[in-house]
Amino acid sequence: MSQxxxxxxxxxxxxxxxxxPRFQAYxxxxxxxxxxLDALNYIKDTLDGTLNYRWSCHMAVCxxxxxxxxxxxxxxxxxxxxxxxxxxxxxxxLYHFPIERxxxxxxxxxxxxxxxxxxxxxPKKQRPIEDGPYKQTPKQLHQYQQYSMCINCLLCYAACPxxxxxxxxxxxxxxxxxxxxxxxxxxxxxxxxxxxVATHExxxxxxxVGACSEVCPKDVDPAGAIQxxxxxxxxxxxxxxLMPWRRS
Amino acid sequence: xxxxxxxIVWGLFAAGGTVCAFVIPVMILITGVLLPLGLFGPxxxxxxxxxxIVSNPVVKIVLFGILFLALWHxxxxxxxxxxxxxxxxxxxxxxxxxxxxxxxxxIALVTLLSF
Ligand code: SF4
Ligand code: FES
Numbered sequence: 001m002s003q004x005x006x007x008x009x010x011x012x013x014x015x016x017x018x019x020x021p022r023f024q025a026y027x028x029x030x031x032x033x034x035x036x037l038d039a040l041n042y043i044k045d046t047l048d049g050t051l052n053y054r055w056s057c058h059m060a061v062c063x064x065x066x067x068x069x070x071x072x073x074x075x076x077x078x079x080x081x082x083x084x085x086x087x088x089x090x091x092x093x094l095y096h097f098p099i100e101r102x103x104x105x106x107x108x109x110x111x112x113x114x115x116x117x118x119x120x121x122x123p124k125k126q127r128p129i130e131d132g133p134y135k136q137t138p139k140q141l142h143q144y145q146q147y148s149m150c151i152n153c154l155l156c157y158a159a160c161p162x163x164x165x166x167x168x169x170x171x172x173x174x175x176x177x178x179x180x181x182x183x184x185x186x187x188x189x190x191x192x193x194x195x196x197v198a199t200h201e202x203x204x205x206x207x208x209v210g211a212c213s214e215v216c217p218k219d220v221d222p223a224g225a226i227q228x229x230x231x232x233x234x235x236x237x238x239x240x241x242l243m244p245w246r247r248s
Numbered sequence: 249x250x251x252x253x254x255x256i257v258w259g260l261f262a263a264g265g266t267v268c269a270f271v272i273p274v275m276i277l278i279t280g281v282l283l284p285l286g287l288f289g290p291x292x293x294x295x296x297x298x299x300x301i302v303s304n305p306v307v308k309i310v311l312f313g314i315l316f317l318a319l320w321h322x323x324x325x326x327x328x329x330x331x332x333x334x335x336x337x338x339x340x341x342x343x344x345x346x347x348x349x350x351x352x353x354x355i356a357l358v359t360l361l362s363f
Contacts (some may be wrong), residue, residue: 054308079266112342126257165331165334194251195251198251199250199251199252199253200252202252204252204254205327207331207332208328209332214325230258230262231262233255234255234258234259234262237253237255237256238255238258238259
């Protein structure tokens, strides 16, 4: 196994005691098969125990280790060091979110937005347990499966220039999940979700830059979901305004 | 939060995008390449036949639809691009670009009606 000495420039910030973030450099002996998260763990274990960052699964499942690596939003457990350009590796917390401590960001804004779109199955009528489960064909599952792969890593929010410019924007992942439930054959909650989706802060803030779909580690394609919802919302708008009697 | 009225402008933008993608290349091919190459006969004769085609009211309506949607699409695209560059004066930009699209749609209309 070949080892390489690599310098990591890591953003450090404690909003309670410091006025401004700063970069701290660490020299790490990296193994060939390491990802950036391995280097962070090495720093935490042997060089500097005060470094803060989130992680859990180390296998691109939990979605907690997202950070900016050389300015790109990535899962640090999926970012192989050998795939990055040679030289210093810069690590920062996800853009567009307030910093809680070092590489840890405050997620409250996203959580509130996610809640606002009711990301759960809203059946037409609650069935009693005796009636058994809601059944679904593989085809019906396929309708929304892609959008259900989201791990809430928020790389898409860090990549989205619109979210950066307009923090009120509901944003890619929450909208992709909205679409996921709207497409679910067991769900009848689309009308309720439209109250958020069809607003200015909903799909209409999106200008289809497409960066969200590019950085998504799970191929969710939030940009595609948002465009599909724009089409559906446009159809709704014309129906509501040209045929108002249809509104029940 | 109130529902947005963006579907009015976006619906036209989406329709314009479809038109631009499918129809405009064909129109450029016919008027910009095939016609000058003489595929529809010598240029003088083809001018005659073209004006005859354009004087058909149905063709006028279709052509106006294509031109209007393409102009609207371009205007909206420009508005968004300006927004993406961080220029926040959206209302002013919107008025300018849609005004431009409206003006040129009017010119297209007047021109079409003159045939
Ligand atoms: S849509 Fe993709 S990038 Fe965005 S939070 Fe979900 S998994 Fe992450
Ligand atoms: S540690 Fe779980 S996604 Fe990276």
